[in-house]
Amino acid sequence: QQQVKQSPQSLIVQKGGISIINCAYENTAFDYFPWYQQFPGKGPALLIAIRPDVSEKKEGRFTISFNKSAKQFSLHIMDSQPGDSATYFCAASTPGQNFVFGPGTRLSVLP
Amino acid sequence: SQTIHQWPATLVQPVGSPLSLECTVEGTSNPNLYWYRQAAGRGLQLLFYSVGIGQISSEVPQNLSASRPQDRQFILSSKKLLLSDSGFYLCAWSLGENQPQHFGDGTRLSIL
Numbered sequence: 001q002q003q004v005k006q007s008p009q010s011l012i013v014q015k016g017g018i019s020i021i022n023c024a025y026e027n028t029a030f031d032y033f034p035w036y037q038q039f040p041g042k043g044p045a046l047l048i049a050i051r052p053d054v055s056e057k058k059e060g061r062f063t064i065s066f067n068k069s070a071k072q073f074s075l076h077i078m079d080s081q082p083g084d085s086a087t088y089f090c091a092a093s094t095p096g097q098n099f100v101f102g103p104g105t106r107l108s109v110l111p
Numbered sequence: 112s113q114t115i116h117q118w119p120a121t122l123v124q125p126v127g128s129p130l131s132l133e134c135t136v137e138g139t140s141n142p143n144l145y146w147y148r149q150a151a152g153r154g155l156q157l158l159f160y161s162v163g164i165g166q167i168s169s170e171v172p173q174n175l176s177a178s179r180p181q182d183r184q185f186i187l188s189s190k191k192l193l194l195s196d197s198g199f200y201l202c203a204w205s206l207g208e209n210q211p212q213h214f215g216d217g218t219r220l221s222i223l
Contacts (some may be wrong), residue, residue: 032209043117043201043214044155089154095209098145098170103154 002027004092006102013109019077021105023090026071030092030100035064035075038087038104047088048075080109113138117202117215125223130175130189132218134202137183142204144185145212146177149199161185162208197222 005024013019023033031052036044050057050064050073057064063076077084090102114137124130136142146158157170159177167177174193178186185202199219203212 034211036214041217041219043203043216046211046213049211093209098157098160098208099212101155106152 002097002100004090004100004102006090006105008105009103010106011108013080013107015080015082015109015111017080017109019080019084019107019109020074021088021090021107022072022074023092023102024070024072025092025100027092027094027100028071029094029097031095032093033064033066033073034091034099035062036089036091036101038089044089077107080107082109082111085109113204113213115202115204115213115215117200117218119218120216121219121221123221123223124192126194127191130187130192130196130220132187132200132202132220134185134187134215135183136185136204139183139204139206141182143207143210144179145203145205146185146187147201147203147214149201149217151199155201159187192222194222196220 034049035047037047038044048059048062050066052068061078066073085108087104087106089104091099093099117134145160147155161167161179175189199217201214201217203214205212
């Protein structure tokens with residue numbers, strides 16, 4: 001029940017396309033859902049996050065869509081660029097519990 | 112603004128040798144501090160977290176230990192390294208539970 005499932009494991013997208021990464025959870029107590037971006041040899045950097053009082057949050061080309069009833073949330077990267085090539089992690093947390101991270105998605109954006 | 116520093120960036124150690132990795136945070140007080148390990152191409156495994164000086168919680172039984180001698184200093188240690196201790200070690204901080212965590216750039220540890 002504490003797992004966060006993430007798919008796909010890897011993703012190849014053409015420059016200018018839309019990248020979509022999906023996460024699912026079981027624990028209905030989770031109330032904070034961040035996405036992290038990690039480049040090789042670097043630590044993960046917080047990209048965007050959402051709490052369940054809204055169904056969507058957009059920051060530039062990055063959008064989180066949240067479906068509380070389905071217990072799913074996704075990251076959409078619009079107009080994907082080669083510089084977006086990285087590993088993306090979703091996570092979930094709730095008070096009294098540390099972050100639970102998904103296994104990661106390796107995104108490659110082809111020029 | 113807050114910053115987090117980890118050192119060294121890379122480390123090569125022989126099996127059986129001791130380990131000390133250090134992490135410091137600047138620009139905030141009484142942060143929650145975390146140590147994670149990331150195996151190659153894998154996700155993040157929480158090793159230890161701390162909510163205050165001298166307060167350490169362990170998530171996974173292992174060959175490692177952690178200490179927090181000062182408010183913004185977090186140390187990961189081992190008395191005798193094993194081959195299985197190889198990996199990418201990440202330190203992170205947050206303002207509290209259920210708050211964004213911010214990561215350092217990690218230490219790449221190779222055990223020979």
